[in-house]
Amino acid sequence: xxxxxxxxxxLRRYVGRTDSLAEGTSVExxxxxxxxxxxxxxxxxxxxxxxxxxxxTRDAVEVPRPSVFERLLRVAGLPAHEARLVAVASAFRGVWxxxxxxxxxxxxxxxxxxxxRGLWFFLAVAPLxxxxxxxxxYDRRMDPALEPEMVTxxxxxxxxxxxxxxxxxxxxPAVLLLGLVVPGDAPFAWLLPAIGFVAVVLxxxxxxxxxxxxxxxxxxxxxxxxxxxxxxxxxxxVLQARIQVxxxxxxxxxxxxxxxxxxxxxxxxPWR
Amino acid sequence: xxxxxxxxxxxxxxxxxxxxxxxxxxxxxGVIGLLGPNGAGKTTLLRLLATALPPSQGxxxxxxxxxxxxxxxxxxxxRLGYLPQEVGxxxxxxxxxxxxxxxLLKEWTQPAARHAEVRxxxxxxxxxxxxxxxxxxMSGGQRRRVALxxxxxxxxxxxxxxxxxxxxxxxxxxxxxxxxxxxxxxxxVVLSTHQTDDVAALCERVIVLDQGRVRYDGQVTELxxxxxxxxxxxxxxxxxxxxxxxxxxxxxxxxAAHARDGVEHVEPSLEDAYLLLRRGSPENDPxxxxxx
Amino acid sequence: xxxxxGDETLLLAVAGRDMGAFRTLYxxxxxxxxxxxxxxxxxxxxxxxxxxxxxxxxxxxxxxFRGDGDVAAWLWGIAIRRLVSRMRTRGSVxxxxxxxxxxxxxxxxxxxxxxxxxxxxxxARLSPEMRAVIQAVVLDGLTAREAAQLLHVPVSSVKxxxxxAKARLRAVLAEGSS
Numbered sequence: 001x002x003x004x005x006x007x008x009x010x011l012r013r014y015v016g017r018t019d020s021l022a023e024g025t026s027v028e029x030x031x032x033x034x035x036x037x038x039x040x041x042x043x044x045x046x047x048x049x050x051x052x053x054x055x056x057t058r059d060a061v062e063v064p065r066p067s068v069f070e071r072l073l074r075v076a077g078l079p080a081h082e083a084r085l086v087a088v089a090s091a092f093r094g095v096w097x098x099x100x101x102x103x104x105x106x107x108x109x110x111x112x113x114x115x116x117r118g119l120w121f122f123l124a125v126a127p128l129x130x131x132x133x134x135x136x137x138y139d140r141r142m143d144p145a146l147e148p149e150m151v152t153x154x155x156x157x158x159x160x161x162x163x164x165x166x167x168x169x170x171x172x173p174a175v176l177l178l179g180l181v182v183p184g185d186a187p188f189a190w191l192l193p194a195i196g197f198v199a200v201v202l203x204x205x206x207x208x209x210x211x212x213x214x215x216x217x218x219x220x221x222x223x224x225x226x227x228x229x230x231x232x233x234x235x236x237x238v239l240q241a242r243i244q245v246x247x248x249x250x251x252x253x254x255x256x257x258x259x260x261x262x263x264x265x266x267x268x269x270p271w272r
Numbered sequence: 273x274x275x276x277x278x279x280x281x282x283x284x285x286x287x288x289x290x291x292x293x294x295x296x297x298x299x300x301x302g303v304i305g306l307l308g309p310n311g312a313g314k315t316t317l318l319r320l321l322a323t324a325l326p327p328s329q330g331x332x333x334x335x336x337x338x339x340x341x342x343x344x345x346x347x348x349x350x351r352l353g354y355l356p357q358e359v360g361x362x363x364x365x366x367x368x369x370x371x372x373x374x375x376l377l378k379e380w381t382q383p384a385a386r387h388a389e390v391r392x393x394x395x396x397x398x399x400x401x402x403x404x405x406x407x408x409x410m411s412g413g414q415r416r417r418v419a420l421x422x423x424x425x426x427x428x429x430x431x432x433x434x435x436x437x438x439x440x441x442x443x444x445x446x447x448x449x450x451x452x453x454x455x456x457x458x459x460x461v462v463l464s465t466h467q468t469d470d471v472a473a474l475c476e477r478v479i480v481l482d483q484g485r486v487r488y489d490g491q492v493t494e495l496x497x498x499x500x501x502x503x504x505x506x507x508x509x510x511x512x513x514x515x516x517x518x519x520x521x522x523x524x525x526x527x528a529a530h531a532r533d534g535v536e537h538v539e540p541s542l543e544d545a546y547l548l549l550r551r552g553s554p555e556n557d558p559x560x561x562x563x564x
Numbered sequence: 565x566x567x568x569x570g571d572e573t574l575l576l577a578v579a580g581r582d583m584g585a586f587r588t589l590y591x592x593x594x595x596x597x598x599x600x601x602x603x604x605x606x607x608x609x610x611x612x613x614x615x616x617x618x619x620x621x622x623x624x625x626x627x628x629f630r631g632d633g634d635v636a637a638w639l640w641g642i643a644i645r646r647l648v649s650r651m652r653t654r655g656s657v658x659x660x661x662x663x664x665x666x667x668x669x670x671x672x673x674x675x676x677x678x679x680x681x682x683x684x685x686x687x688a689r690l691s692p693e694m695r696a697v698i699q700a701v702v703l704d705g706l707t708a709r710e711a712a713q714l715l716h717v718p719v720s721s722v723k724x725x726x727x728x729a730k731a732r733l734r735a736v737l738a739e740g741s742s
Contacts, residue, residue, distance in 0.1 A: 014599075015599060017603060020687075020688055021687050021688070021695050021698075021699060022685075022687050022688065024603065025699070025703050028600055031596055031600075031636070032634055032636045032637045032640065033634050033636065033637075035571075035592070035636075038592065038593070038595075038596045038636070039592070041595055041596045041599060042591070042592075042594075042595030042596065043595075044595075044599075045594075045595040045596075045598055045599055047598055047599060047602040047608055047611060048598045048602075048608055048611055048612040048615065049612070050594055050595060050598070052612075053594065053612050053615050053616050054587070054590055054594070056616055057590065057616050057619045057620060058583075058587075059387065060616070060620050061404060061583075061586070061620065061623050062366075062368045062387075062391075062403055062404055062583070063368070063372070063383075063387060064365075064366065064368070064369040064372065079381070080383065081376050081380075081381045081383075081386075084373075084376060085373075085376050085377070088362070088373055147324065147354075147356035147358070147359065148354060148355070148356060148359060148374060148419070148422055148423070149374070149377055150324050151322050151323055151324050151349050151352060151354045152349060152374065152377035152378050153346050153347075153349040153350040153377075153378060153379055154376070154377040154378070154379060155346075263342060266324075400583065400584070401582050401583050401584040401585075402581065402582070402583070403583055404581045404583060405580075405581040406581075
């Protein structure tokens with residue numbers, strides 16, 4: 001806008017608030033459409049620290065906002081930077097969790113309706129849910145930033161364990177709750193197998209991709225359950241102390257292998 | 273702690289394939305270019321230097337430390353920046369979020385310092401206006417620059433870059449060259465590229481790899497000098513030339529292993545010397561495997 | 565005016581996530597917005613927060629500007645509402661015009677009468693509370709409820725004062741023209 005501009009005296013009175021309402025309104029109305037006079041006003045601003053407000057605004061806009069899960073982790077006691085690291089894993093993109101939850105819910109529903117087959121189905125699916133979610137949380141295909149991540153100093157073992165624990169902290173209670181809906185003596189019969197499978201996937205991830213390991217474990221378990229289900233009518237077979245102890249041993253051994261081979265977590269296994 | 277990298281008798285095999293053999297190198301601060309055709313072993317060598325792969329034979333020492341020892345490996349990784357050939361980006365991440373994530377993995381625990389560093393490296397690669405743009409919405413060259421930015425975090429003493437300028441437009445390449453030249457004053461920068469003009473502009477030293485072996489290791493100027501008197505222009509491709517191609521002016525540029533008289537000689541470029549090296553040298557040992 | 569991008573161009577760039585354009589927008593407008601807000605609110609921290617909120621809102625919805633009128637006016641609309649919103653949660657006292665206003669200088673008087681005629685002088689003869697209400701509702705375009713939050717008074721007071729202020733203005737103007 002060319003032509004008429006505010007004189008220095010008027011501007012000074014406006015900034016210093018020694019003018020009248022009418023005069024001030026006149027100035028304000030003019031400023032709305034005159035960028036030259038606005039530019040003259042800006043250097044005189046001392047009512048707020050413009051640079052500090054800019055820094056806060058820029059942070060609000062640039063810095064990624066913590067997700068719900070990240071905030072939960074902070075509340076749980078993890079320092080802010082670790083909470084972020086743990087939360088930024090593909091499993092928490094929601095899609096996979098929803099998928100797993102859907103299958104579990106279906107299984108629990110089937111079991112609650114009372115069909116014996118439904119109970120078998122729940123026992124087949126429930127132990128697999130945690131290891132699948134763990135596998136999703138750090139598989140290469142889900143975690144595309146793999147190669148630059150690989151050569152960073154942050155301890156890989158710590159990161160994977162933290163992520164696994166975080167994932168289990170979500171998955172286990174969810175399956176637990178659904179398990180309570182299932183009729184039967186021991187809604188926790190699936191717990192030790194679940195932990196066993198998580199440990200197997202962790203150990204196998206030092207050789208192959210976690211997702212492949214989880215798929216293999218799933219296939220093996222489902223086949224086993226199907227075979228056992230066709231032989232005996234009652235899922236109580238799984239409850240036997242022998243079986244539960246076997247899973248405990250499996251978990252411990254697998255975890256031991258995982259720890260022993262942890263250097264392979266941060267090394268590429270390319271074909272060429 | 274020394275400021276150098278050394279390799280002694282380093283080899284790397286993948287099953288039946290030998291990707292690297294008998295590599296002996298000593299690298300000091302500066303920009304070192306790595307040239308070679310596809311499959312020459314450049315990426316494998318860079319991965320070895322970046323501690324992402326262990327060697328099958330030989331010894332690697334980075335900054336005086338042995339990558340085979342876990343504690344020393346972590347020490348190296350604290351002082352290392354690596355740009356792989358391909359970088360995938362998690363969905364929904366902005367440039368800022370991605371570089372911030374890698375900064376977390378590089379142990380920048382204080383948010384204020386970390387954010388300032390993230391902004392600094394994004395500014396170095398010329399992306400300060402686009403920090404909040406989703407990476408998936410960026411052009412290939414911009415994505416490459418984001419990937420380079422994470423390698424620059426902390427101004428590391430060792431910078432390993434696999435094709436840093438691929439897909440980057442010429443204007444931005446000049447910016448990147450300036451950045452790398454600045455860093456190379458105190459750091460070791462090893463970069464691989466297909467672009468001989470990047471090497472010519474940036475590097476004092478060049479290593480040419482072919483089929484897993486070092487074919488040349490020395491000054492760029494020396495390599496170029498090897499082609500002196502062996503490059504000439506003509507109106508037709510010369511049958512006596514080792515390589516000849518049509519240039520933009522319509523004339524043919526010819527390169528030959530032996531110097532020729534009575535032709536219109538021109539100043540050799542690094543590209544000429546490189547082609548000569550590749551086409552001119554005979555195979556050493558037919559018994560060695562071909563790298564995949 | 566040629567090489568410098570206009571505000572509307574900047575807004576387009578902000579929609580494309582251009583931080584440089586966003587910063588330029590801030591540098592052009594944060595200052596006068598802060599001053600204008602500070603004339604309605606004593607609390608500097610609130611003003612700072614309101615400015616911050618304003619620009620974050622601009623970042624989140626730059627397409628909210630429909631292209632009608634000045635970008636500056638649109639920004640002010642956002643800013644005053646952000647201030648009101650902040651004041652809802654913090655009970656701060658709004659700035660009111662204490663001074664009745666000294667008699668304006670001769671040339672200003674001419675300008676004022678061009679802009680507002682006798683109204684300027686009529687306004688000067690209102691009480692500070694009435695003037696504040698007029699400014700909030702009539703000049704800044706706030707609703708009665710928003711004005712109540714800004715001035716930290718009940719909505720009924722706003723309506724009463726507005727009614728009285730308008731009556732007073734009419735009386736003064738009628739008096740002046742006779």
